[in-house]
Amino acid sequence: MSEGESGSGTAKSGRTGRRPGNTDTRTAILDAARTRFADTGFDKTSIRAIAGDADVDPALVHHYFGTKQQLFAAAVDFPADPEVTLSVVDRAPLDELGVTAVRAVLTVWDSPAGPGIVAMVRSMFGGGEPNLARSFLLQVVLERVRVRIATPDDDGRARISLAAAQMIGLLTARKIIGIEPLASMPIDAVVDAVGPSIQRYLTGDIDTGSW
Incomplete structure (x- = not known):
């Protein structure tokens, strides 16, 4: 996904201190998403808020999980798309x-x-x-x-x-x-x-x- 790839690059070079794109980043995003969705629900949770909690660029969230709906499905371990x-x-x-x-x-x-x-x-x-x-x-x-x-x-x-x-x-x-x-x-x-x-x-x- 070109958007995700460019976002990953931005996270590495343009946003010093942000997590690089790797397995630990994916886990951090999932953990942050589970907490946010549990606390505020689907509608009131934004990709940007989850990215902030996980200390990553929002583009990385899209890169790993696609849409907010797909991220929610991953957060609840839904076995199908x-x-x-x-x-x-x-x-x-x-x-x-x-x-x-x-x-x-x-x-x-x-x-x-x-x-x-x-x-x-x-x-x-x-x-x-x-x-x-x-x-x-x-x-x-x-x-x-x-x-x-x-x-x-x-x-x-x-x-x-x-x-x-x-x-x-x-x-x-x-x-x-x-x-x-x-x-x-x-x-x-x-x-x-x-x-x-x-x-x-x-x-x-x-x-x-x-x-």
Whole structure:
């Protein structure tokens, strides 16, 4: 990445005292990011603030981790690049969000990254505060979908929480508890069964006025 390379050079020559680009620098950035994200959350944390905490040039943060979202994923040890899945959902028409989201998420769960995601969910069930995994789910993954379904009369928060509950229940039953036949059902069958329910939560006729 040319920006990162030029930033690394700047850190070495133009900013005396800054850490050079090496493994120790990467670790320092991750440590600083975990602390910042835990203390102030995703939205209020900036790359510049993390770089300052780690005593590196901001260009080095981009060089090692890319975007702030990708840095957050690394900070919580997310085993897959969330942008791959989220971009699939972003491209889906609004009336196909449910089936698209279920298929995209199931595909990741059934991939080699699946065990790591299950471990992350387990940590959300039993972890203490501050829980970065929970923050990642709420502030990055769910917020990305909520923005798409929000309207002037409905901010989408109740809808997205219902959809998340269904998906977490699906993951728990399929991957953690192993309830059959759900645990062994082909992805297409699960998508056909669960996708319409997720779509209803996201865009269907639900009375959110009294919530």
